[in-house]
Amino acid sequence: MKLIIAIVQDEDASRLISNLMSEGFGVTKLATTGGFLRSGNTTLLVGVEDDKFNGAMKVIERVCKSRKQIATSPSPISGTTGVYVPYPVEVMVGGATIFVLNVEQFVKI
């Protein structure tokens, strides 16, 4: 068994959960925050049998889209004033950032 930890954009989360559930996967949704953008994203925990792993990954790949987002970062100190001026930076946020772990034990009590 494997545990898929998928960090996805909020915009894709609801459709992804529906698609995974309709294909028989169990899903847990966590509300999370990206360290760089400091904005909300969604982390899904999906426990899958080894023979179903590729199927789950395909669903994630199909649903999750890359998008451009604007991050506001402080610029280097402007001149000698010691003032930081916020400026927008465009970043491409994935599709999905996925970690796959081997599950040692799966227990339901």
Ligand code: 2BA
């Ligand atoms: P954030 O940390 O908010 O990052 C959002 C996007 O900002 C990233 O998209 C990337 O394109 C960009 N970015 C991140 N750190 C950067 C930096 N130091 N300099 C310039 N640009 C940077 P993704 O790579 O698709 O990541 C989307 C979200 O997945 C991340 O949101 C974070 O919540 C999570 N994530 C990504 N890599 C991770 C990792 N190694 N461990 C844990 N979580 C991760």
